[in-house]
Amino acid sequence: MAKHLLIVESPAKAKTIEKILGKDFTVKSSYGHIRDLIKDSKDKKAIEVDNGYKPNYAISSGKQKVVKELKDWVKKVDEVWLATDEDREGEAISWHLAKVLKLDLDSTKRISFREITKPALQKAIQNPGTVDIDLVNAQQARRVLDRLVGFELSGLLWRKVRGKLSAGRVQSVAVKLVVERERAINSFDAKPFFKVAAIFEVEGANGKKVHFKANLNKNFDSEQNAQQFLEQCTAATYQVGNIAVKPAYRKPAAPFTTSTLQQEASRKLGFSVSRTMSVAQRLYEAGHITYMRTDSTTLSETALGALADTIKKFYGDNYLNTKQYKNNKASAQEAHEAIRPTYAEKNSVSMGNDENRLYELIWKRTIASQMANAQLQKTTIDINISTVSDVKLVAVGQVLKFDGFLKVYLESKEEEEDNEDNNNEDKILPPMQVGQVLDLGKMDAIERFTRPKPHYTEASLVKKLEELGIGRPSTYAPTISRIMDPNRGYVLKQTRLGKDRAYKVLSLNGKDLTIQAKQQTEHVGYEKNKLFASDLGMQVTDFLSEHFSDIMEYSFTAGIEDQLDIVAEGREDWVKMLDDIYKPFHQTVEHTLENADRVTGERILGKDPKTGLSILVRIGRYGPIAQIGLTEELGEEKPQYANLKEEQSIETITLEDALDLFQFPKTLGNYKDLEVVIGEGRYGPFVKYDGAFISIPRTEDVHQVDMDRAVELILEKQKADAPIGYYQEKPITKGQGRFGPFVKWEGLFCSITKGSGFQLETITEEEAIVLVKAKIEKEANRYIHKWDDEGLSVQNGRWGPFIKIDKDRKNYKLLNKKGEKMTQDEAKEVSLEYVIQQIEEQGGVLKKKKKATKKKPAAKKKATKKKTSKTGASKTTTKK
Template sequence: MAQKALVIVESPAKAKTINKYLGKDFVVKASVGHVRDLPKSSFGVDLENGFEPRYVTMRDKKKVIDDLKNAASKADIIYLASDPDREGEAISWHVYKILEKECRVPFKRVLFNEITKKAVQEAIAQSGEIDQRKVDAQQARRILDRIVGYQISPLLWDKISRNLSAGRVQSVALRLVCEREAEINAFVQEEYWSIFADFTKENTPFQAKLSKINGKKAEITNGEQAQTIVDALKSGTFQVSELETKQKKKRPLPPFTTSKLQQDASRKLRFSAKKTMMVAQSLYEGVNLGPLGSTGLITYMRTDSTRVSDDALQWGREFIATTFGSEYLPEKPRVFASKKQTQDAHEAIRPTAPHHPDAIREYLTGDQYRMYKIIFEKFIASQMADALVDSTVVDIKNGSHTLRAIGNVITFAGHLALYNIVEEDEPTAGKEEESGRLPRLAVGEALNADQIAPQQHFTQPAPRYSEATLVKTLEEKGIGRPSTYASILSTIEDRKYVEKEDRKFTPTELGKVVNELLVTHFRELFDYNFTANLESELDLIEEGKKEWRQALGTFYTGFKEEFSKAQEALKGVEKINIRANIPCPKCTAELLIKNGRNGEFLACSTYPECSFTANFSKDEEGNLTITPRATDEPTNIVCDKCQRNMVIKMSRRGPFLACSGYPECKNAKSFTKDEEGNITIIVKKPAEQTTIACDKCGATMVVRSSKRGEFLACSAFPKCRNAKSMERDEAGQAVVVEKKEKAAAKKEGKATVGASKAAAKTPAKRKTAAAKKTTDEKKVAAPKKTTKKPATPKE
């Protein structure tokens, strides 16, 4: 009997949750992300034929695609239910293109903004068609990135180093980091002073800061000037000249958008943007809540909208009235204005139901709990009453000098009772000093200062970008979209263009050189406004106001001209070496900064004549210093091969014992060290002997162990490197497991020796067919041997 409906989602976790809400007439499968893409080994875009893309099925998705085809062949209708954004729309379209050739059944597009029973069932009932405009916008973005990456990256390979990449958006983010670093390096520190007076009245201490001299803003540039003013204040009298008290209202902020979630998660939870999206994705796709089963806890996490559904507003207001009281509930639900560029396709990020974080904490991981808690609290707080603050400003005169004291007292917490706003990296210079409650004061009242003290300060440069402030800046400049912020940040870090110091981005020397080349020769392409305008073009394509091929044509005309100019300008430019300005300690030649698997390092410019390499450190002014290699630590352990003392050396995997007679004696040992520093050699378990003969050299096989468990290895190693999978029989003896038997056992879920023996009794004809099928699958899956190329440039 044929199944009635097939639902295809992106992730297995989401499939599991949705499967619970749909009846037995539905089968839910996962595409596990994209199934087709532009080829990795070639450009894949026909520039002369309307930018026609050539899509290929992804090699690692063969098994997934076969599974989808098999399920589709039994279905009466297919629902394409990938994520409700451009990328998700494109995934549905690619799945459709693969399956339409296999089956002639209706295809419907389903959009889930949240994974709850009601939302899923309503989405199935209201299914529609694939939005080709969204698909076109995604295709345009993908082709734009392919054009930029594939044409500019080779210039970086030629002029700087292999395996570098230029990206349409990542390079603009790198430019922001590099320009901020240049601004910091060029900053000239200036001295300035503040003067504070401490007062006490009615046992209430408070502080006032000098704000004006002769009616003008107080500007004190040196200690002598500050001391003159302090002396004048001490010889004069203080009198309250002005006093004003106002009640201020603090409105709550909207519920989370993607960028605001990434910013708050960075500040409050110390999560990277990438981790934020991973944890949020798990909450969206569903968490097992015990008796409630798998439940989606938040709405879709890639959004720039602050809109909230009427249902959510209703239960949110009920929660506030019940939990906090009616005084915390505004008369009407709050509606927040959206920004100009907001697509408003989805709601804000909010909980799907009033599950209090503490009530479901036992079912969540630590990261999930903390993430869900700030999402829950931010949403509830967004619908709570204003906080009321009594703000008092007092001016105190002393001759020609005016001091100001500011007191802010929260008289009604409102939304602040649940969610406090955390800001970081905000400049403080010039901000008024605030204190808590001030005592009762009256105009004309005389005051006596307990202490008058000057404070020296120095101006500070703009801070380096953190993940939170970089995402904020990208959003403000219109660069990237909610779905891309995390990948932008992780890409520039993965490419070793930037590194984090104290959770702040610092450009590497490689990043600076790459940025300089790109900005010098592709000034327009990596201009902030140009990149933002391209994002707006993609929005217009999605809205149906612009044809995608036309938009690409306009872009490519300008790009081709700029690219030709850059090629011509770079013809005579020699390969750029990143100089360290440090002589090689081995041969006195110049050291260069190179980029390796573990980051930047120093290498001699005369390599291979001189093979000197070293790590380095960098001070606040950017000066490099060679990091000395760890010296061998002597021990009193005697080498059991040559009787010399052993020393502790360091490797990538950590410390180990080695003979001090190396390289004559290459003896090495693992060890442990207790709290008192006593060393104990870890004695390796001797290889277990067997009676199994090696089928390659005839020597005896032995049982060895690895991270994956036990296996059989030839005792003649390293001359013979034969190895076999193994199991143990009922007597505990090692038994060889051939690859085809292991694959069959894994496929059929047979984990015991008895099950393996039962499989061996299968009729010969079926066994031969299974073996042939296994061989055929291996042939299909085996990648062709190709020359290794640099990684494909990514956005």
């Protein structure tokens, strides 16, 4: 029997540590927090505000078995060690464990480590401490404040805006950032200007003619001024005025913090913020990287030595430049480290694809941070124009002389930082001399437009939150996930296709010195996986900003984070801190409840020219809608409704745009005796024919789709849906869906993946059957148990068996009696009753399926004709 029990947060981490510590230690997991605030009831509140903000806790749902097992182990061992994560959440988990397991806080050993390696664990065990009550108080203060603010704001929104809304101290400020960016983009007035670029022809080093580009150092604000400049250039000569050759260098980026890892993984790997943190957590638990929640860029002396050895071994001594990076943030703790590999020489790991890609990113960034600067030679050539004295053409080139850290890694840029004029990497200019006269090939004045800042990505929003001091490394990912939660509907992550835009080009031909004007087209506004503020998000933000200006102020929210840091350092009492914030906030809530008007969210755009009824837009049950007719105008008549398009907003839609929405559905006529209808849905325009909905390409104007084009689309769809073969005498069809190409058989969708080697356009019957058989086999292995009457199943998942309720988005854990994840063999033995018990312990509810009942035939009722409405439509109703 082991003498020591060491408790960590995750089972994966427990297994790794137990292998390192050996037989004297039994390592068990708490599976995260074991206690949480209770739900308010008549008898007891979660937080007793008048009793020093005393929080009342209960064992979290589904954690009773975990707690029982830990209590049993405490009785069996000589000593208990608490080894949860070293941040505030980890400290709080240790404190809760001590309270529940009845451990003495003054004598129970508390250890922490930032990497799961033998030296780090040995060092931690040799230098144990106790639970830091100041860190615990800081965590409790955050939890209590967020619960009070969130609960009271959400209740207020239910009363004053609409039901089932939520708000929070940090999430509402994050939504405000997205809303402000959305409005800035919507109100942005793109101003045209003209950029001038010239192409010159000179003799290269090898005697052959070469071309190079030079840009004018001034833009023109109108076509007239650009034209006038080109006209001046028709009689000009071009002469090299100055050549400057200077050394330049590029520095490597610092090692990753939580925020910079989230940003770079988004830009380079396409990972969401939450995906990055999940993958990093698994890498940490497997002992491959240091702790992934940090705002420090510091590296330990041991790590610096190991990195230096690795660089010398892989790249040579001249690539090494050991350096320690200073933390930019005052709140960053120097004792903490940046995110780095635990073993510098290990450039890959034997895990899943996500883990390998993120690890490689971390390894490269860390290695590059200790490498020499890249050395460049930058050449700038000024070209004088004889007929114009106040401007000049400038050609810039650079040559990489020594790659340094670029041999390993190059940091990516934010979209708003990217500038097409600065893309001079490895652009070599031909040899020239001062005074040399140059031959002009051509000169273009190209119309460009000023651009607003782009919509936020998840990563750029994290960067902004960090810049403003809102949140900490542990809160970025949960905040982003919360504001994008579809149940809240405040922020939408979408890809928008953009539109075509015309622009002008004025060209001066260097040979015949004529100027030509032409119009060209470019596609603009394409945005992939960006964050867009919904109409609901805007309304809620406006309401909160009007009535809670302090809570919604960025500096106020950042100030609370600073106060929590002070509490964590033991320099302020957490109860006093809460008092100073909560009491004035609560008074504002009560005042707003009593005095604020209810938000309607309606916007009347004008009158319908056909009926004279009002046209308005508002938020409906399933999103923003346009409506013809107010209640007082219609009486008992029902209004007409139309969904707004994805890119439309209640704030910016015009009367003309709204009227367009009511053109559809529109019947074009009949094809083969069946009606052809075109319409617009939430996901774009479509043709409806014979029960099928056929998408109209978004690049086409739905108003221009006539009967001939509709029939073309119908025939294309029928051809695409025609069977490509048969399996077991049943047809196989193919198609392109939201998640890519597929073949379909008997309701089974079988993806045509890149790895299959098959192509949608050329797939044969034999190839399709291969995919169908594989899918059937996979589905057979998917279900361990399936109870159709209860709408319940136990399924095999990527991380092991789990419980699934039909039409429930949530997956429920399947745990054995020890509180551990069940194996596949264990899952085969579970009963329906045990599965239902597991669901209930995790706070789920299994709704009983309603049995179908036979309807009695309805009694015939007399039909009466109702008076004609304002729209001229008559309605048939039944007498009641």
